[in-house]
Amino acid sequence: MKRSFFTIPIVFVLLTVASTVHAQFFYFGRNKVQYTDFDWHVLRTEHFDIYYYADMKDLAERGAFFAEEAYGLLQVKFNHSLNARVPLIFYSSHLHFEQTNTTGGFIPEGVGGFFEFLKGRVVIPADGSIPQFRHVIRHELVHVFMHSKIGRVLTDHRKTQDRYPPLWFVEGLAEFWSTEWDEQAEMVMRDAVLNDIAVGLVDMDQIYGSFLMYKEGQNALKHLAARYGDEKVLLLMENFWKEASFNDVFRLTIGKGFREFDEEWLYALKKQYYPLLAVSDQPSQAAKRIVIEGFNAKPTVFEHDTTREVYFVGNRTGYTGIYKKSLNDPNPESPATNIIKGEQTDELEAFHPLRSRIDISRLGLLAFVTKSGEQDALHIYDVVTDDMINTFRFTQLVSIGSVSWAPDGKRVAFSAIDRGGQNDLYILNTDTRELRRLTDDTYDDRDPAWSPHGDKIAFVSDRTPFGKDGAYNLFLYDLASGDIEYLTYGKESAGSPAWSHDGSQLAFTCDAGGVNNIWVMNMQMPHPAGHRMMTRVSAFLTSAFDPAWTSSGDLVFTAFEKFSFRLQMIPHVQTVLDTSTTTMVLDVGAHGAPWEPQSLRGENEQERYKYRGEYSLDFAQSTISTDPVFGTSGGAFLSLSDVLGNEQYYFLLYNTAETQDELLSSFNIAISRISLSQRTNYAYGIYRFTGRRYDLTSKDEYYYERVFGGYFALSYPISKFDRIESGVSVSNSNREVDGAIEERKALLVSNSLAFTHDNSLWGPSGPLDGSRFNLTLAYTSDIQYSNVNYFSVIADYRSYIRLGQRSAFASRFWIFYNDGKESRRFVMGGSWDLRGYDRWSIRGEKLWLTSHELRFPFIDELAVRFPFFGLSFFSIRGALFFDAGSAWDTDYLQTLGSVGGGIRLNLGGVLVLRYDLGKRIEDNFNRFQDGLFHQFFFGYDF
Amino acid sequence: MSLRICTFLLVCAVSLLNGCSGLRLGYPLRPGKNDTPTFAHTIGRVNALAVTILPPLTQVWEQDITAGIGSGSLLLVDSIIMVGNLRGELYALNAKTGKRIGWVTLGGSIEGAPVIDGDLVIVPVAGSHETLIGYDFLEGKARWKTALVDIQASPLLMDARVFVGNVSGRFTAVDRSTGETVWHFDLPGNTSLKGIRSSPAGADVNVVFGADDGRLYNLDARTGKVRWTFAADGAIQAGPSIADTTVYVGTLHGTMYAVGLTGGSLLWSHASGAAIYAPPLLHRGGCYVGTTGGVVIALDQRTGALLWSCDVHSPINAGIVAANAVLYVGTLRKELIAIDAAKGEILWKGGVSGRIKTTPVVGADRVFIATDDRLVQAFEGSVR
Structure with missing residues (x-):
């Protein structure tokens, strides 16, 4: 989704003709605030x-x-x-x-x-x-x-x-040479191999850009180094000049191309992982499935009378939100209920589905975290009354992690990152709003879990010697004394502690054995001083996260399988504990001092100063073009920006002279500055343009124009979804229309004010959910010669009603209104608006349009394989549409319309091809055209 | 008249097609005692010269040879610098003035150092079909060309034979005059396409080289039969050096080895901690080598004891050259450094414009280096 402010360079050019007509095409987009x-x-x-x-x-x-x-x-x-x-x-x-x-x-x-x-x-x-x-x-x-x-x-x-190496190599190398093979990498590869998701190097485009690609790339290089020698990895880069294709570079470096390497590598992975099936299981085979469709994580259980529900963070439509499902529902494929819709409003701008656990109190108060403006906010939602009760924001805290209720239902513990980057534990009293900080150090303290007795908080932290390598251990914070007690100690990493309802057991995840599984520690069992024991409850091949207890001793958790996150349950955990033979006894008494992160000091520091702006060239291009109508023009474009991207400068210079004596007078210059450093973005610039023009809004009118002036534009984002924009331009315009007797002179002042809303969610060929709205008011006047004087109103509303995962009903309403002296015409017609009519053939100072379209998946995959190559097309989408509208200057003539259907194909995320077929509705909506129209063009759906 | 014009035009066309290049000296080169006609000065790759050039050095000329330069050393013979670039062009420069005498395109890329033998310069090439070329610079044309698969090492010329390994793991001996293969040896059990990028060293009937399979090989120069192999701790890309009856070599795991020339038995080893890419300099009882860990170390040739260690704060992957008591080494930090051979102290550091990845050459009162911004540069110090 493009930022709105990139329209500024285009808008400033358009403002030079003192018209808002072209702004009908470019004004949506979300805001980077x-x-x-x-x-x-x-x-x-x-x-x-x-x-x-x-x-x-x-x-x-x-x-x-x-x-x-x-x-x-x-x-x-x-x-x-x-x-x-x-x-x-x-x-x-x-x-x-x-x-x-x-x-x-x-x-x-x-x-x-x-x-x-x-x-x-x-x-x-x-x-x-x-x-x-x-x-x-x-x-x-x-x-x-x-x-x-x-x-x-x-x-x-x-x-x-x-040329450049393929992305799997680029990212694979970055992982291979920056980190060890860890439990997350192991989880992803096991899952991919055992569920036939893994692809070879030949087919890496199928997982292009995904996290799986990163890990497969890392694993491929790990295998290559082990099998062929460490020196081969560097040699791949040093041989890069020898061949145009990386497959050929691969072949001459290790003696095998991708295909042969894949056979050996994927086979080695199978040999490595298939034997694990003898001792471990996929989560879906060993635990009860609760929710399997979409993304599901961070479960918490609410039990009230006979109701047993799991609440969790989910995403099945493209928007993340809070969902609930009954634990008594035996069908894992039945849909969960979306009780809190996220990512469509300012208050619930974005969830952190992999970072922030949610928690629900005994009385049904759900605590969860979203991004809300500058920081994260902690929300309290009553699931019984379906009301948002409270929202808390903390100016000194930027990001909030997992939350946990105290048994009294009034205080919440959570982890949060402050402005300095430290992640520590806090307690909030939701009645008094008092915030208490529990830890204050460089260690990463996460996942607090308040004990049912209310006196301790379990959490994980890297405050051990093993933390240097990223290992988290389990701790207990005593609220009375402030002491921190070790529960685990070792290089095995723990996470997500959860207390059973009676406080006797503490469940948590641990990667002992290679991937995360659920372990339980009996908190009431006597143990030798300085020792703890933990017992494994799950033996999954992939991973389990975020266990949550029910009152009857079941554990609901997030399972990773088939590259998706699902909710599953282990019933009657005590039975499992009684029969589990996998235990670990931990010596937590003789623990070493925590690691100390190192820091740059003294002689390694060369200079330190306040940033004042450091600029460098971004882009420089010169072009020359020739056209049978407008002749030849040539020029250059430069852009500069500072290293932080906050301040940008653009310079345009070109000449459109058709004869030598026009050379000096035909220079076109534009200079703009755009400032993005503050919340209010602004741009200003000056320009001089001269040359022949064709006014497509008039009756094939050619003219010669000289215009110079300046502009200033502001954009104030109210939130990620809404903004206000305004602009003013002053330009001196001299126009000689072909065939006219006199030159038209004008000193034009244009003012505009606009409000834009956009929370749309996009599919492969256009928006599928949400809505977009723009209202623009503008006034243009010739303050010297009174040759121009008109006002403009543009209202554009689009809504997208989601019908299914990939289907939507889209509606659009346009009213474009110009009125006054030399008021501009709007244009319409073609594949982008009123279909069935020639592009931009419908013109008028006033215009209205309504479009309604059913969007749906048409062909998921179309593949043709020839002997020596193949072609595949994915996500070909279909549309059924109805358009109606009209344009006029003074007298309304007739209403035009069309109905039909079409298909859309997104090519590589760069271009959407569209083909429409249908019938025009002619004669003021009295008859359909004879025959059919068809239009082939490009562009996203409205 | 028309024939003359046609001939003239034809010559012009041919010249244009050749890129206005040509390397023809018209006289044989006469190597002096302090010349470097082969990689690292001698067939034993000792790379120590009995000249004194004292720092500080000042640059006297530089010449752009239009492409990067490989890790093999420049050659200096009879006041001519001969250097190949990574575009497969062989340049001859006047060592006094730096002016180009001529150049010729021989293949895809010249990574190792050529070797000069009278009127012939034998050039290793990669990225083209013929990869070992005997170029006659009297005639100004190739006398022979041999297809040996890409060569990235510097060949050894000994007893009228040229010895070199290729990236596919084959080591070949060819006749110096004709380029015909006399014998070849393949790395055993080479299913991983382990190559030979180590420049061989020679002594008597011994031809010694390392390989990516982590072994040091000693072959009989006459027959190609294996005299012995030595298993090191990692791939060997550096060439070995031979002095007396000992072979010295470093590995990519950073271990320096001293191995008996006759039987291949380990005499000592020293773990330097970082990869070694170049042959060690053997000089006045010391074994000197730079590592990618940014350190120049001096070891006792007999015992392997560490004599001194000098931190230059930058990876070194080129060889070191000695001008009597002063060692000269180039780094990736774009510095040419002079080190006291006895004490390991830095005597002088000079910044240059590009990374130094090519072993420097000393001679004709100058120190010559090549940098990765395509320049060959000459420096002058004081001479006694």
Whole structure:
């Protein structure tokens, strides 16, 4: 979904003709809101320029240390050094990271950082975990080194920089050289192999960009290094110049192409994982299924009288929300009920489905977390009365993790990341709003679970010597004394503790054995001093997360299987405990001191200063074009921006002279500045344009125009979904219309004010859910010659009613109204609006249109295989439509319409091809046309 | 008249097609004692010269040879610098002035150092069909070309034979005059396409090289029969060096080995902690090598004891050259560094414009380096 403000360069050009007519095409989109006023500073180290804000100084220094540490390691691995300093931009939380202007697009929840090629910037958020921060830094620096290495190899051999390794190799290498093979990687690969989801290198496009691709890439390189030698990984890059195809580079490096390698590699994976079926099970075979469709996670159980329901975070339509389902429902395929719809309003802007557990009190108060504006908010929802009771926001806390109710139903414990990037435990009193901080250190404290007796809180943390490598252990916080007691101690990582209702058992997940399974610790059983015992309850092949108890001793949990998250249940856990033979006795008495994260100090720091703006060239292009009507023109375009992407400058220069004596007078210049650093974005610029024009809104009118002036535009995002925009332009326009006697002069002042709403959810060919609305008011006047004087109203409303997972009924209503002297005409007709009519053939100063369309999946896959190659097309969609509208200047003539059907095909996410067939409704809606019309064009559905 | 015009036009066309290139010296080169006609100066790859060039150095010229330069050393013979680039072009430069004498395109890429023998320069090539070329620079044309699969090492010329390994794991001996294969040896059990990127060293009837399979091989130069193999701890990409009756070699796991030349028995080993890509310099009883860990270490040749360690703060993957008491080494940090051979102290550091990945050459009162921004550069110090 594009940001709205990218329309500014286009809009400013359009404003030069003092018309809002073209704005009918470009005004929707969501908003990337800069809520936070970051106080940027720069820390220069030997190899990096690190951009950070004052709140996160300590974290930035740790990141600087990790970056230099990674540089030292990677220059050895790559046998290469970097020529240029690397800009690293740090954010202390993912919510702050989502505000970055270094990329124009929106950043999804799962993106942990990125390296962009334009300025070579590496942008990384922290998430409360210092080892994970170090991992992401190293991962992104692998990209930087690889990019430099490949470029150097091609340059050295005087090859053009027109090729790059495939994404599976790029991301696989970044993982392979930045981290060990961990339980998450193991979970994904086991699941992929045992459920026949795994693909070979030949078919990596089928999982392009997915997390599975990352892990398969990592695993493929792991296998390659083990089988063919570590040196082969670097050799793949050093041989990159020899062949145009990476498959051929692969072949000449290890002696096998992708296909042969796949046979051996996938077979090795089967040999590795198939034997596990003898001792473990898929979750679906070993536990009761509760919900299997869509995404389902973070369950919590509410029992009231005879009602037994599980509440959870789910997504089956594209919008994440809170769902519930009865535990008494025997059918796992019956749908869950969406009780809280998320991601469509400001208050519930986004859930964190993989991070934040929810919890429900005994009285049915559901506590959950969403992004809401600048920070996360904690919401309390009464599931009995279906009311949102309260919402809490904390200015000093940015991200909130899992929540847990106290047994008194008045206090909530949760973990949260503060502005400095520390993730600690807090308690909120929902009556008094008092916030109490329990921990305050660099360790990552998560997943609090309040004991039923109310005196202790179980949680996980990396505050052990094993935390340095990312291991979390289980702890108990004594609320009276503030003491922290070890419950587990070791390199096995624990998570998601949950107390049984009587407080006797503590269930949690642990990756002992390679993947996460559910273990239980008996909290009342006497144990030797300094020792604890845990018993395994599940023996799943893939993984289990987030256990939640019922009052009858069952455990509901999230299972990972077939690359989906499902809710399942282990009934009567005590029976399992009584017969389980897998136990671990933990020596928690003789624990070592927690690890100390290192930080950049002293001589390794070269310089530190406040950021004032550092600019570099983004884009420079020159073009020359020739046209049989307008002749030849040539020019150049430049853009600059600062390293943070907050301030952008655009320069356009071209000439349209048709003869030598027109050269000076035919220069066209435009200079614009766009500022995105604050919440209110603004742009301003000056321009001079001259040349022949064709006014498609008139009757084939050609004219020559000279116009110069300036503009100023503002955009204020109210939220991610709504914004207000305004603009003013002043331009001096001299127009010579072909065949006219006099020149038309005007000093035009245009003002506009617009409100835009967009919370639409997009499918392959257009929106499927939500709504979009724009209302624009504008006034244009010639303040010197009174040749122009008109006002404009544009109202555009579109709604999308979801009928099914992939079907929707879409409606659109347009009213475009211009009135006054030399008021512009709007245009309509063609595949994008009134179908069946020639494109832009319907013109008028007033225009209305309504469209209604049923959108549905038509052909899921169409494949043709020839002897030597094949073609496949996916997600061909269908549409049945009805359009009606008209355009007029002064007298309303007739209503036009059309009905028909069509198909849409999205090509690689870049272009949507559309073909429509139907009948026009003619003669003021009195008859259908003879025959059929058909139109082939491109573009997304409205 | 028309025939002359046609001939003239034809010559012009041919010249244009050749890119206005040509390498023809018109006289045989006469290598002096302090010349480097082969990689690392001698067939034993000792790379120590009895000249004194003291730092600080000042640059006297630089020449752009239009593409990157491989890890093999420049050659210096009879005041001519000969260097191949990664575009397969062989350049001859005047060592005094840096001016181009000529150049010729021989293949896809020249990664290793050629070897000069009288009127012949033998060039290893990768990325083309013929990969070992005997170029006659008197005639200005190739005398012979042999297809041996890509070669990324520097060949050894010994007793009228040329020895070199290729990336497919075959080691070949060819006749110096004709290029015909005399014998070849394949790495045993090579199902993983382990290659030979290590430049061989020679002594008497011994031809010694390392391989990606982690073994050091000693073959009989006359027959190609295996005299012995030695299993190291990792792939060997660096070439070995031979002095007296000992072979010295480093591995990509960072271990330096000293192995008996006669029987292949381990004499000592030293773990440096980071990959070694270049042959060690053997000089005045010391074994000197740079590692990718950014350290130059000096080991006692007899015992392997660490004499000193010098931190240069940057990976080193090129060889070191000695000019009497001073060692010269280039780094990826774009520095040429002079180190006291006895004490391991940095005497001088000079910044250059590109990474140094090619073993420097010393001679003609100069230190010559190649950098990865396509430049060959000459530096002058003081001479006694």
